Amino acid sequence: MTDFHASFIKAMDKIEDAQLAGHVVGPATIFAKYRHQAGYLNKLKFGITTHPLFEQCLYSQQTYALKCKKSASQAIESLLQEGETFIECGVATNIAYYLNLLWAMQETHGKEKGNERFDAIFGSEAEITPENRRLVISPFSIAMGTIPLPIMKQLPVQPLSFIFSKKYVSTKNELEQVAEIGAHVLFAGDQNYPYIHPSEHHGAYCCLITSINPIKIRSFDLGKQELIEEDLYHYHIKAYAEKPSIESMQLLNDAYRGKKELFNLIPKSTAKEKISGFELNLYCIDKEKYKFLLTGEIQEVVQTLNQYIVVTQEKVQKQFLMMASSNLKILAQSFETLIITPDKNTSILEKNKDSFLPSFSTPKDQPKLNATPKVEVKKTNSQMKVTK
Numbered sequence: 001m002t003d004f005h006a007s008f009i010k011a012m013d014k015i016e017d018a019q020l021a022g023h024v025v026g027p028a029t030i031f032a033k034y035r036h037q038a039g040y041l042n043k044l045k046f047g048i049t050t051h052p053l054f055e056q057c058l059y060s061q062q063t064y065a066l067k068c069k070k071s072a073s074q075a076i077e078s079l080l081q082e083g084e085t086f087i088e089c090g091v092a093t094n095i096a097y098y099l100n101l102l103w104a105m106q107e108t109h110g111k112e113k114g115n116e117r118f119d120a121i122f123g124s125e126a127e128i129t130p131e132n133r134r135l136v137i138s139p140f141s142i143a144m145g146t147i148p149l150p151i152m153k154q155l156p157v158q159p160l161s162f163i164f165s166k167k168y169v170s171t172k173n174e175l176e177q178v179a180e181i182g183a184h185v186l187f188a189g190d191q192n193y194p195y196i197h198p199s200e201h202h203g204a205y206c207c208l209i210t211s212i213n214p215i216k217i218r219s220f221d222l223g224k225q226e227l228i229e230e231d232l233y234h235y236h237i238k239a240y241a242e243k244p245s246i247e248s249m250q251l252l253n254d255a256y257r258g259k260k261e262l263f264n265l266i267p268k269s270t271a272k273e274k275i276s277g278f279e280l281n282l283y284c285i286d287k288e289k290y291k292f293l294l295t296g297e298i299q300e301v302v303q304t305l306n307q308y309i310v311v312t313q314e315k316v317q318k319q320f321l322m323m324a325s326s327n328l329k330i331l332a333q334s335f336e337t338l339i340i341t342p343d344k345n346t347s348i349l350e351k352n353k354d355s356f357l358p359s360f361s362t363p364k365d366q367p368k369l370n371a372t373p374k375v376e377v378k379k380t381n382s383q384m385k386v387t388k
Contacts, residue, residue, distance in 0.1 A: 002104040004182040004285075008210050010103075011096035012218040018080035019221070025086050026221040027201030035247060047091075051075075051083030054137065062091050063138040065131075072123035072135040073102055073115040079137070088141030090206040092220030093184055097160055098135065100182070101293065108294050120298050121305065122159065133302070133311045139185055140206050144283060162292050162308050164283045175280060176215060183209045184283040185217070187229070188276035189236040195266050198255075199247040202239030205232055207278075210230050215278070221309075233272050242272045285353075 018024045025033070047062035049055075053075040057063040064085065066075050076098045079085060087095070106114030119125070122135040134156055144161050165186075169175045179185075185207050193203040207217035216226040222235065244252070252263055293301060 002100065002107060004100070007100045008096055008182060008218065011094070011099040012208065012210075012220070013224055014080055014099070015092050015095060015220060016224050021081075023080055023083060023085065024092075025084060026092075027088055028221055031200070031245070035245070047086040049085040050081060051079055051085055053078065054083075054085070057136070057138075061139055062087060063136060065137075066123040066135040068131075068134075069125055069128060070123060071115075071119050071125050072121075072129075073118040075135060075159055076102060076137075085137075087137075087220070088201060088206075089220040090141065091137060093140050093206050093208045094137055094158075094160065096208055098137075101290075104294055105291075112251055113210075117298060121293065121301060132313065133305055135159075140283075159305050159309060161312065162305060163285055163293065165286045167282045167284055168364055169280045169282075171280070172278065173342070175245055175278060175282070176213070179209055179212045179215050179282065180284050181212060182285045185209060185215075185281075186279045187217075187232045187236075188279055190240055190270040190274050192266050192270070193236075193240055195252070195263075196240065196268065197242075197244055197248050199245055200239065200252045202236055205235075207232075211283075213380055229278055233275060233277065233292075236275060237270055237272070241268070282383065 015024060019026055019029065045061055047056060047064070051064075053070045054064040054068055055067055057065050066072055076095070079095065101116050104112070104114075105117050108114065109117055122133065123129045138158065144158070144164060148176045167178055167183075168177055175185075185208055187205040189203050189205075193200075197203070201221070205219045205222070210216055210218050210226055214228060215229055217232075218226060219232075285344045292304075296304075
Protein backbone atom coordinates (compact mmCIF):
# COMPACT_ATOMS: atom_id res chain seq x y z
CA MET A 1 0.00 0.00 0.00
CA THR A 2 1.30 3.45 -0.92
CA ASP A 3 2.60 5.89 1.72
CA PHE A 4 -0.44 8.16 1.99
CA HIS A 5 1.36 10.83 4.04
CA ALA A 6 4.17 11.31 1.50
CA SER A 7 1.86 10.94 -1.50
CA PHE A 8 -0.70 13.53 -0.41
CA ILE A 9 1.96 16.02 0.73
CA LYS A 10 3.58 15.64 -2.70
CA ALA A 11 0.23 16.06 -4.48
CA MET A 12 -0.72 19.22 -2.57
CA ASP A 13 2.78 20.67 -3.09
CA LYS A 14 2.46 20.13 -6.85
CA ILE A 15 -0.93 21.86 -6.86
CA GLU A 16 0.50 24.85 -4.98
CA ASP A 17 3.43 24.97 -7.45
CA ALA A 18 0.95 24.89 -10.33
CA GLN A 19 -0.81 27.89 -8.84
CA LEU A 20 2.46 29.82 -8.66
CA ALA A 21 3.07 28.91 -12.30
CA GLY A 22 -0.45 30.07 -13.23
CA HIS A 23 -1.76 26.70 -14.45
CA VAL A 24 -4.33 26.40 -11.65
CA VAL A 25 -5.90 29.57 -10.35
CA GLY A 26 -7.36 29.78 -6.84
CA PRO A 27 -10.06 32.15 -5.55
CA ALA A 28 -7.63 34.73 -4.17
CA THR A 29 -5.80 34.96 -7.50
CA ILE A 30 -9.07 35.05 -9.44
CA PHE A 31 -10.18 37.92 -7.22
CA ALA A 32 -6.96 39.89 -7.71
CA LYS A 33 -6.62 39.21 -11.45
CA TYR A 34 -10.19 39.22 -12.73
CA ARG A 35 -12.31 41.25 -10.30
CA HIS A 36 -12.59 44.22 -12.68
CA GLN A 37 -13.59 42.13 -15.68
CA ALA A 38 -17.16 41.51 -16.78
CA GLY A 39 -18.51 38.17 -15.58
CA TYR A 40 -16.05 37.96 -12.68
CA LEU A 41 -18.51 36.20 -10.36
CA ASN A 42 -19.41 33.60 -12.98
CA LYS A 43 -15.71 32.90 -13.48
CA LEU A 44 -15.33 32.43 -9.74
CA LYS A 45 -18.37 30.17 -9.38
CA PHE A 46 -18.47 28.09 -12.57
CA GLY A 47 -14.79 28.19 -13.42
CA ILE A 48 -12.84 28.19 -16.67
CA THR A 49 -10.28 25.83 -18.17
CA THR A 50 -8.05 26.33 -21.20
CA HIS A 51 -6.44 22.91 -20.81
CA PRO A 52 -6.66 21.04 -24.14
CA LEU A 53 -7.68 17.67 -22.61
CA PHE A 54 -10.56 18.94 -20.44
CA GLU A 55 -13.87 20.60 -21.20
CA GLN A 56 -15.90 22.69 -18.80
CA CYS A 57 -19.18 21.17 -17.65
CA LEU A 58 -21.76 23.93 -17.93
CA TYR A 59 -24.20 24.67 -15.10
CA SER A 60 -21.98 22.97 -12.55
CA GLN A 61 -19.52 24.59 -10.17
CA GLN A 62 -15.89 24.31 -11.36
CA THR A 63 -16.37 20.89 -12.94
CA TYR A 64 -14.12 19.77 -15.78
CA ALA A 65 -14.55 16.51 -17.69
CA LEU A 66 -11.93 14.61 -19.67
CA LYS A 67 -12.61 14.84 -23.40
CA CYS A 68 -13.53 11.73 -25.33
CA LYS A 69 -10.64 9.44 -26.38
CA LYS A 70 -8.04 11.30 -24.31
CA SER A 71 -5.61 9.81 -21.81
CA ALA A 72 -6.71 10.27 -18.19
CA SER A 73 -3.18 9.75 -16.84
CA GLN A 74 -1.74 12.35 -19.19
CA ALA A 75 -4.57 14.77 -18.44
CA ILE A 76 -4.37 14.69 -14.64
CA GLU A 77 -0.59 15.24 -14.59
CA SER A 78 -0.51 17.85 -17.37
CA LEU A 79 -3.37 19.77 -15.71
CA LEU A 80 -0.71 21.16 -13.38
CA GLN A 81 1.71 21.95 -16.20
CA GLU A 82 -0.23 23.69 -18.96
CA GLY A 83 -3.28 25.82 -19.62
CA GLU A 84 -5.20 27.73 -16.97
CA THR A 85 -7.89 26.15 -14.80
CA PHE A 86 -9.88 27.84 -12.06
CA ILE A 87 -10.17 25.74 -8.91
CA GLU A 88 -11.03 26.04 -5.22
CA CYS A 89 -10.05 23.94 -2.20
CA GLY A 90 -12.57 21.18 -2.91
CA VAL A 91 -11.35 20.80 -6.49
CA ALA A 92 -7.73 20.72 -5.26
CA THR A 93 -8.42 17.77 -2.93
CA ASN A 94 -10.20 16.00 -5.80
CA ILE A 95 -7.09 16.43 -7.97
CA ALA A 96 -4.88 15.18 -5.11
CA TYR A 97 -6.90 11.96 -4.78
CA TYR A 98 -6.59 11.22 -8.50
CA LEU A 99 -2.84 11.93 -8.43
CA ASN A 100 -2.43 9.63 -5.42
CA LEU A 101 -4.28 6.83 -7.21
CA LEU A 102 -2.26 7.26 -10.41
CA TRP A 103 1.06 7.26 -8.55
CA ALA A 104 0.02 4.15 -6.60
CA MET A 105 -0.74 2.35 -9.88
CA GLN A 106 2.62 3.43 -11.30
CA GLU A 107 4.36 2.22 -8.14
CA THR A 108 2.53 -1.13 -8.22
CA HIS A 109 2.73 -1.93 -11.94
CA GLY A 110 5.52 0.29 -13.27
CA LYS A 111 4.95 3.69 -14.88
CA GLU A 112 3.85 2.50 -18.31
CA LYS A 113 1.55 -0.27 -17.07
CA GLY A 114 0.27 1.95 -14.27
CA ASN A 115 -0.69 4.65 -16.78
CA GLU A 116 -2.42 2.04 -18.96
CA ARG A 117 -4.42 0.78 -15.99
CA PHE A 118 -5.44 4.30 -14.95
CA ASP A 119 -6.49 5.05 -18.53
CA ALA A 120 -8.46 1.80 -18.85
CA ILE A 121 -10.52 2.87 -15.83
CA PHE A 122 -10.87 6.64 -16.27
CA GLY A 123 -10.33 7.40 -19.96
CA SER A 124 -8.18 6.11 -22.80
CA GLU A 125 -7.00 7.25 -26.22
CA ALA A 126 -7.44 3.70 -27.49
CA GLU A 127 -11.19 3.39 -26.93
CA ILE A 128 -14.29 5.41 -26.09
CA THR A 129 -14.70 5.37 -22.31
CA PRO A 130 -18.33 5.80 -21.17
CA GLU A 131 -18.94 9.39 -20.06
CA ASN A 132 -20.13 8.23 -16.65
CA ARG A 133 -16.77 6.62 -15.92
CA ARG A 134 -14.52 9.25 -17.46
CA LEU A 135 -12.25 11.29 -15.22
CA VAL A 136 -13.99 14.39 -13.88
CA ILE A 137 -12.40 17.15 -11.81
CA SER A 138 -14.92 18.80 -9.50
CA PRO A 139 -15.36 20.11 -5.95
CA PHE A 140 -15.14 17.30 -3.40
CA SER A 141 -18.79 17.78 -2.38
CA ILE A 142 -19.88 17.09 -5.97
CA ALA A 143 -17.46 14.20 -6.24
CA MET A 144 -19.04 12.54 -3.21
CA GLY A 145 -22.61 13.17 -4.38
CA THR A 146 -23.52 15.64 -1.61
CA ILE A 147 -24.22 18.20 -4.36
CA PRO A 148 -25.61 16.35 -7.39
CA LEU A 149 -24.68 17.35 -10.90
CA PRO A 150 -27.56 18.80 -12.96
CA ILE A 151 -29.91 16.17 -14.34
CA MET A 152 -30.52 18.24 -17.47
CA LYS A 153 -26.94 17.61 -18.59
CA GLN A 154 -26.77 13.96 -17.45
CA LEU A 155 -23.26 14.64 -16.21
CA PRO A 156 -21.33 11.75 -14.68
CA VAL A 157 -21.34 10.73 -11.05
CA GLN A 158 -17.75 10.81 -9.89
CA PRO A 159 -16.16 7.36 -10.14
CA LEU A 160 -13.77 8.57 -7.43
CA SER A 161 -16.53 8.29 -4.82
CA PHE A 162 -16.29 4.49 -5.12
CA ILE A 163 -13.24 4.33 -2.83
CA PHE A 164 -14.71 6.38 0.04
CA SER A 165 -16.74 5.51 3.11
CA LYS A 166 -18.19 8.04 5.51
CA LYS A 167 -17.61 7.93 9.26
CA TYR A 168 -19.73 9.84 11.76
CA VAL A 169 -18.55 10.77 15.26
CA SER A 170 -20.09 12.58 18.23
CA THR A 171 -17.19 14.65 19.61
CA LYS A 172 -13.93 16.25 18.54
CA ASN A 173 -12.05 13.77 20.73
CA GLU A 174 -13.67 10.90 18.87
CA LEU A 175 -12.78 12.58 15.58
CA GLU A 176 -9.13 12.54 16.63
CA GLN A 177 -9.40 8.83 17.43
CA VAL A 178 -10.92 7.70 14.11
CA ALA A 179 -9.06 10.10 11.79
CA GLU A 180 -6.99 8.47 9.06
CA ILE A 181 -4.29 9.84 6.79
CA GLY A 182 -5.88 10.48 3.41
CA ALA A 183 -9.33 11.20 4.85
CA HIS A 184 -11.26 14.34 3.90
CA VAL A 185 -12.74 16.60 6.56
CA LEU A 186 -14.54 19.92 6.16
CA PHE A 187 -13.75 22.91 8.36
CA ALA A 188 -17.02 24.85 8.61
CA GLY A 189 -16.83 28.53 9.47
CA ASP A 190 -19.32 30.95 10.97
CA GLN A 191 -22.63 30.44 9.15
CA ASN A 192 -22.97 34.23 8.71
CA TYR A 193 -19.82 34.46 6.56
CA PRO A 194 -21.72 34.23 3.21
CA TYR A 195 -23.96 37.11 4.31
CA ILE A 196 -20.88 39.32 4.72
CA HIS A 197 -18.52 37.99 2.03
CA PRO A 198 -20.57 36.15 -0.62
CA SER A 199 -17.87 36.54 -3.30
CA GLU A 200 -14.95 35.49 -1.06
CA HIS A 201 -13.54 32.04 -0.27
CA HIS A 202 -12.84 31.72 3.46
CA GLY A 203 -16.28 30.48 4.52
CA ALA A 204 -15.09 26.88 4.80
CA TYR A 205 -12.03 24.80 4.00
CA CYS A 206 -11.91 21.38 2.37
CA CYS A 207 -9.11 19.61 4.20
CA LEU A 208 -7.04 16.55 3.37
CA ILE A 209 -5.69 14.87 6.52
CA THR A 210 -1.95 14.31 6.14
CA SER A 211 -1.00 13.46 9.77
CA ILE A 212 -2.82 12.20 12.85
CA ASN A 213 -2.36 12.46 16.64
CA PRO A 214 -2.95 15.37 16.38
CA ILE A 215 -4.85 15.90 13.13
CA LYS A 216 -2.86 17.94 10.63
CA ILE A 217 -4.25 18.90 7.26
CA ARG A 218 -3.41 20.44 3.92
CA SER A 219 -5.84 22.80 2.23
CA PHE A 220 -5.41 24.63 -1.05
CA ASP A 221 -4.30 28.24 -1.21
CA LEU A 222 -3.03 28.28 2.38
CA GLY A 223 0.63 27.65 1.57
CA LYS A 224 2.88 24.59 1.59
CA GLN A 225 2.34 23.77 5.23
CA GLU A 226 0.50 21.30 7.41
CA LEU A 227 -2.05 23.09 9.58
CA ILE A 228 -3.95 22.19 12.72
CA GLU A 229 -7.55 23.13 13.41
CA GLU A 230 -6.48 26.15 15.48
CA ASP A 231 -4.70 27.62 12.43
CA LEU A 232 -7.92 27.43 10.40
CA TYR A 233 -9.83 29.25 13.14
CA HIS A 234 -7.26 32.03 12.86
CA TYR A 235 -7.56 32.28 9.07
CA HIS A 236 -11.35 32.30 9.17
CA ILE A 237 -11.74 34.85 11.99
CA LYS A 238 -9.31 37.22 10.27
CA ALA A 239 -11.06 36.88 6.91
CA TYR A 240 -14.51 37.36 8.47
CA ALA A 241 -13.49 40.70 10.04
CA GLU A 242 -12.22 42.18 6.77
CA LYS A 243 -14.26 44.81 4.96
CA PRO A 244 -16.58 43.26 2.33
CA SER A 245 -15.39 43.70 -1.24
CA ILE A 246 -17.26 45.83 -3.76
CA GLU A 247 -18.50 42.64 -5.45
CA SER A 248 -19.80 41.28 -2.15
CA MET A 249 -21.63 44.51 -1.39
CA GLN A 250 -23.28 44.44 -4.82
CA LEU A 251 -24.50 40.90 -4.21
CA LEU A 252 -25.75 41.78 -0.75
CA ASN A 253 -27.60 44.88 -1.99
CA ASP A 254 -29.36 42.76 -4.59
CA ALA A 255 -30.12 40.01 -2.10
CA TYR A 256 -31.65 42.29 0.51
CA ARG A 257 -33.30 44.55 -2.05
CA GLY A 258 -32.14 47.71 -0.37
CA LYS A 259 -33.12 46.57 3.14
CA LYS A 260 -29.88 47.79 4.68
CA GLU A 261 -31.22 47.28 8.21
CA LEU A 262 -31.18 43.53 7.61
CA PHE A 263 -27.52 43.62 6.63
CA ASN A 264 -26.79 45.69 9.73
CA LEU A 265 -28.23 42.92 11.92
CA ILE A 266 -25.46 40.54 10.86
CA PRO A 267 -22.40 40.59 13.19
CA LYS A 268 -19.33 42.05 11.50
CA SER A 269 -16.89 39.94 13.49
CA THR A 270 -16.85 36.41 14.84
CA ALA A 271 -15.23 34.38 17.58
CA LYS A 272 -14.07 30.80 17.97
CA GLU A 273 -17.16 29.73 19.91
CA LYS A 274 -19.37 30.70 16.93
CA ILE A 275 -17.42 28.56 14.49
CA SER A 276 -18.08 24.86 13.96
CA GLY A 277 -14.52 23.95 13.00
CA PHE A 278 -13.92 20.40 11.84
CA GLU A 279 -17.26 18.75 11.09
CA LEU A 280 -17.95 15.52 12.94
CA ASN A 281 -17.73 13.28 9.92
CA LEU A 282 -14.96 12.05 7.69
CA TYR A 283 -14.68 10.65 4.20
CA CYS A 284 -12.12 7.88 4.62
CA ILE A 285 -10.46 5.80 1.92
CA ASP A 286 -11.79 2.26 1.98
CA LYS A 287 -8.55 0.29 1.84
CA GLU A 288 -10.18 -2.84 0.35
CA LYS A 289 -11.80 -0.91 -2.51
CA TYR A 290 -8.59 1.08 -3.03
CA LYS A 291 -6.59 -2.15 -3.31
CA PHE A 292 -9.24 -3.56 -5.67
CA LEU A 293 -8.69 -0.62 -8.06
CA LEU A 294 -4.92 -1.12 -7.82
CA THR A 295 -4.68 -4.87 -8.28
CA GLY A 296 -8.08 -6.30 -9.27
CA GLU A 297 -8.56 -7.89 -12.70
CA ILE A 298 -9.12 -4.87 -14.94
CA GLN A 299 -12.32 -6.09 -16.61
CA GLU A 300 -13.83 -6.83 -13.22
CA VAL A 301 -12.81 -3.37 -11.96
CA VAL A 302 -14.43 -1.67 -14.97
CA GLN A 303 -17.62 -3.73 -14.67
CA THR A 304 -17.91 -3.06 -10.93
CA LEU A 305 -17.40 0.68 -11.41
CA ASN A 306 -20.00 0.77 -14.18
CA GLN A 307 -22.56 -0.90 -11.91
CA TYR A 308 -21.70 1.36 -8.99
CA ILE A 309 -22.05 4.53 -11.06
CA VAL A 310 -25.45 3.55 -12.47
CA VAL A 311 -26.86 2.75 -9.01
CA THR A 312 -25.36 5.91 -7.48
CA GLN A 313 -26.56 8.20 -10.26
CA GLU A 314 -30.14 6.97 -9.88
CA LYS A 315 -30.10 7.72 -6.15
CA VAL A 316 -28.46 11.14 -6.56
CA GLN A 317 -31.00 12.17 -9.20
CA LYS A 318 -33.88 11.20 -6.89
CA GLN A 319 -32.33 13.33 -4.14
CA PHE A 320 -31.90 16.22 -6.55
CA LEU A 321 -35.58 16.10 -7.50
CA MET A 322 -36.61 16.03 -3.84
CA MET A 323 -34.40 19.04 -3.08
CA ALA A 324 -35.69 21.00 -6.08
CA SER A 325 -39.29 20.30 -5.11
CA SER A 326 -38.65 21.43 -1.53
CA ASN A 327 -36.97 24.67 -2.69
CA LEU A 328 -39.91 25.53 -4.94
CA LYS A 329 -42.31 25.09 -2.03
CA ILE A 330 -40.19 27.36 0.21
CA LEU A 331 -40.04 30.09 -2.45
CA ALA A 332 -43.76 29.81 -3.21
CA GLN A 333 -44.63 30.18 0.48
CA SER A 334 -42.32 33.19 0.85
CA PHE A 335 -43.72 35.09 -2.13
CA GLU A 336 -47.30 34.22 -1.20
CA THR A 337 -46.74 35.76 2.24
CA LEU A 338 -45.15 38.88 0.73
CA ILE A 339 -48.15 39.42 -1.54
CA ILE A 340 -50.74 38.86 1.18
CA THR A 341 -49.09 41.02 3.87
CA PRO A 342 -47.09 43.77 2.13
CA ASP A 343 -47.04 45.91 5.30
CA LYS A 344 -44.87 43.29 7.02
CA ASN A 345 -42.26 42.92 4.30
CA THR A 346 -39.31 43.76 6.53
CA SER A 347 -40.00 41.09 9.14
CA ILE A 348 -40.78 38.54 6.46
CA LEU A 349 -37.56 39.30 4.61
CA GLU A 350 -35.63 38.93 7.82
CA LYS A 351 -37.31 35.63 8.57
CA ASN A 352 -36.87 34.30 5.03
CA LYS A 353 -33.73 36.12 3.93
CA ASP A 354 -32.09 32.84 2.93
CA SER A 355 -34.71 32.39 0.22
CA PHE A 356 -33.79 35.74 -1.37
CA LEU A 357 -30.02 35.32 -1.25
CA PRO A 358 -28.31 34.28 -4.48
CA SER A 359 -26.95 30.83 -5.05
CA PHE A 360 -23.95 31.23 -2.76
CA SER A 361 -26.11 30.38 0.26
CA THR A 362 -28.23 27.42 1.30
CA PRO A 363 -31.64 27.94 2.92
CA LYS A 364 -31.77 26.66 6.46
CA ASP A 365 -35.06 24.97 5.67
CA GLN A 366 -33.56 23.12 2.72
CA PRO A 367 -33.11 19.43 3.48
CA LYS A 368 -29.47 18.41 3.42
CA LEU A 369 -28.61 15.77 0.88
CA ASN A 370 -27.09 12.65 2.30
CA ALA A 371 -23.48 12.06 1.48
CA THR A 372 -22.56 9.43 -1.06
CA PRO A 373 -25.72 7.30 -1.33
CA LYS A 374 -25.45 4.02 0.51
CA VAL A 375 -24.38 1.59 -2.14
CA GLU A 376 -22.87 -1.58 -0.74
CA VAL A 377 -19.93 -3.10 -2.53
CA LYS A 378 -19.49 -6.63 -1.24
CA LYS A 379 -16.64 -9.01 -1.93
CA THR A 380 -17.72 -12.57 -2.68
CA ASN A 381 -15.49 -15.29 -4.08
CA SER A 382 -12.70 -12.73 -4.63
CA GLN A 383 -15.09 -10.51 -6.64
CA MET A 384 -16.60 -7.14 -5.84
CA LYS A 385 -20.38 -6.94 -6.06
CA VAL A 386 -22.49 -3.78 -6.12
CA THR A 387 -25.89 -3.88 -4.37
CA LYS A 388 -28.52 -1.22 -3.84
